[in-house]
Amino acid sequence: MILKQVFFILLLLSISLNLNAQQNTNPPPPSLELEETTEQDLDSEEVESFADEEPEQNTEEINIKTAEEINAKAEKLLEPKKSHTQVVPYYSETESTPILKKITKKGEKIYATKKSEQKYLASLSMGPFFPANLEGDVEGITYSNVYDTSPKLMAIFNIEWQFFKSAGKMGFQSGVGLFGAQGFGRFTSRPSVAAEESISLLVLPVQLNLVYRMHYWDMQPIIPFGAVGGIYHGMVEIRDDKSSLGENLKFGGGAAWQWLGGVQIMLDGLDKEVLWQLDQDYGINHVYLTANIRQIFGLSNIYDFSALYYEGGFGFEF
Numbered sequence: 001m002i003l004k005q006v007f008f009i010l011l012l013l014s015i016s017l018n019l020n021a022q023q024n025t026n027p028p029p030p031s032l033e034l035e036e037t038t039e040q041d042l043d044s045e046e047v048e049s050f051a052d053e054e055p056e057q058n059t060e061e062i063n064i065k066t067a068e069e070i071n072a073k074a075e076k077l078l079e080p081k082k083s084h085t086q087v088v089p090y091y092s093e094t095e096s097t098p099i100l101k102k103i104t105k106k107g108e109k110i111y112a113t114k115k116s117e118q119k120y121l122a123s124l125s126m127g128p129f130f131p132a133n134l135e136g137d138v139e140g141i142t143y144s145n146v147y148d149t150s151p152k153l154m155a156i157f158n159i160e161w162q163f164f165k166s167a168g169k170m171g172f173q174s175g176v177g178l179f180g181a182q183g184f185g186r187f188t189s190r191p192s193v194a195a196e197e198s199i200s201l202l203v204l205p206v207q208l209n210l211v212y213r214m215h216y217w218d219m220q221p222i223i224p225f226g227a228v229g230g231i232y233h234g235m236v237e238i239r240d241d242k243s244s245l246g247e248n249l250k251f252g253g254g255a256a257w258q259w260l261g262g263v264q265i266m267l268d269g270l271d272k273e274v275l276w277q278l279d280q281d282y283g284i285n286h287v288y289l290t291a292n293i294r295q296i297f298g299l300s301n302i303y304d305f306s307a308l309y310y311e312g313g314f315g316f317e318f
Contacts, residue, residue, distance in 0.1 A: 113276075116318075118285040121160040121171070123315030125290060129154035129179055133304040140191030147183035147201060151309070154179045154203075160211055169213040173227060179203040185239065197241040203305075207231040209260070220266065223288075227260040231296065233305045254303030262292025264315060286317045 098111040128151035134143035156177035164170040180202050185195040209229030234253040242248045267287045268275045278284040291312050298304035 113280075115279050115285055116283045118317050119162060121158075121162060121315055121317045123158045123160070123288075123290060123313055124155065125158070125292065125311040125313035126153055126155045127294070127309045127311035128152070129307060129309050131305045131307050133298060133306045135302065135304065137302065138188050138191065141186050141188070143181075143201075145191065146186055146199060147181040152179060152181050154205075154309070154311075156205065156207070156311075158207075162213075167216070169215045171211050173207075173209040173211045173229070175207050175209075177203075177205040177207075179205070185241075197239055200238045202236050202238070204234045205231055205305075206234065207258070209258075213264070219268065221269070223264045223266070225260075225262060225264060225292075228258070230255065230257050232256070233303070235303065252303050254298055254300030254305050256296050256298045256300075256305055258294060258296045260292050260294050262290060262311075264288040264290045283318045284316050288315045288317075289313075290315050 098113050101110050101112050103109050130149075130151040131143055136142065136146070154177055156175050158173050158175035160171045160173040162169045162171035180200070182198065182200050185197045185199050187193050187195060207229060208231075209227040211225060211227040213223055213225040215223045232253060232255050235251070237250040237252075239248050239250075265288060267289060275284075275287065278287075289312075291310075293308070293310050295308050296306055298306040
């Protein structure tokens with residue numbers, strides 16, 4: 001009997017312990033106060049998070065400004081530094097070393113330099129050339145009826161060595177030129193009738209002249225000049241109807257003497273700095289525009305290149 005009572009008491013104790021354990025593990029039901037508190041906490045957290053975002057935007061703007069300032073400083077450092085020494089054209093014949101002309105308000109020193117020595121003149125002249133007296137081996141066949149009556153362009157490149165410069169300038173001038181024309185052949189029995197075969201004429205004039213230029217001071221703007229000398233016109237005629245090269249080519253030439261007269265206009269005043277740079281880099285002292293008239297007197301009875309024509313071009317002294 002006693003054992004049954006003890007067993008019943010222990011069973012009641014175990015049931016009560018299990019009930020207490022279940023009550024401790026389950027959370028209490030939320031109350032209105034807790035819900036209100038939770039909403040207030042959420043509101044405060046949102047306000048705090050929004051407030052925290054503003055400094056982040058300001059930080060980005062500051063970073064962008066800082067990056068722009070760094071880039072501006074870097075570009076400024078990478079810019080090439082301007083030289084504080086400048087050089088201007090100087091045409092003195094006595095001074096051989098740079099001369100300090102002035103110092104600007106910015107501290108730039110401007111020097112003057114002497115130009116390089118000048119001995120030569122190179123020129124290129126062009127003009128419409130028409131050898132009206134040029135004839136062939138066969139009577140009645142002339143330049144006019146084989147090629148054309150319109151003038152063709154003659155170009156001549158010259159190099160002049162000026163050996164005298166005390167009162168004006170005098171020198172020997174040598175040059176070589178180029179002239180070409182195209183036409184149709186003629187029948188030897190009937191020179192007035194044109195054939196179907198085409199013919200090309202190539203003329204290479206070579207000249208040697210004595211030139212005098214009335215160049216009395218260095219920066220003289222207009223300089224008259226004259227020349228006299230000899231010229232030889234080498235020529236070759238090319239036809240396209242023969243089988244061998246020897247039959248297609250025919251060579252000839254004629255000597256002549258000539259005179260020239262014209263003017264050269266100095267262009268240095270257009271840009272003195274560019275002229276100084278040309279002198280320093282290439283030794284070019286002056287640049288000119290040229291215009292002249294040329295009279296050729298043929299000395300050959302067959303290949304007579306007598307002509308009067310006008311030329312224009314440019315030249316430079318060095």
